[in-house]
């Protein structure tokens with residue numbers, strides 16, 4: 001039986017700067033003769049080697065392959081490998097995943113999202129809404145129906161708190177203003193003074209955090 005032990009360089013997360021980019025890497029000890037390099041995503045790689053290889057040799061190996069790493073990492077599409085994730089950012093705070101499976105994590109966070117979203121809605125004065133549903137749509141973060149039922153993607157709790165609130169305010173504004181006219185944005189601004197910035201962040205960063 002093969003046993004793969006995961007040893008971290010000096011007990012720390014390894015990182016190396018190559019030109020203008022910082023790379024994170026892990027040394028994976030396994031019963032192989034050569035040293036192998038594997039790109040994980042655009043700023044992470046793995047070095048596989050036997051337990052007998054010295055740190056110095058690994059360093060030299062990385063040094064000799066620097067250009068290759070730099071060039072080829074640019075071609076990698078960032079894909080979140082859940083089994084490699086140790087923590088998630090939930091409303092801007094680190095949350096340790098522990099030994100939970102993706103399904104378990106989703107269940108916990110989905111419940112948490114429901115509770116937090118309902119709690120935040122209750123704090124907003126003078127609004128009247130129907131049902132609140134928590135969904136998981138790949139590209140939609142929130143919506144408000146004609147009957148004023150509110151829907152939210154549970155994964156918005158993976159955003160920083162102000163961005164999360166911006167989505168809630170956006171849908172709350174739709175309770176009064178159905179379209180995205182001038183009055184709508186004035187209403188959004190009355191709830192969220194940084195609405196422009198938050199909206200911009202969501203456009204560029206938002207979907208990257210939808211990982212489930």
Ligand SMILES: [Zn+2]
Pocket residue numbers: 170174180
């Ligand atoms: Zn809208």
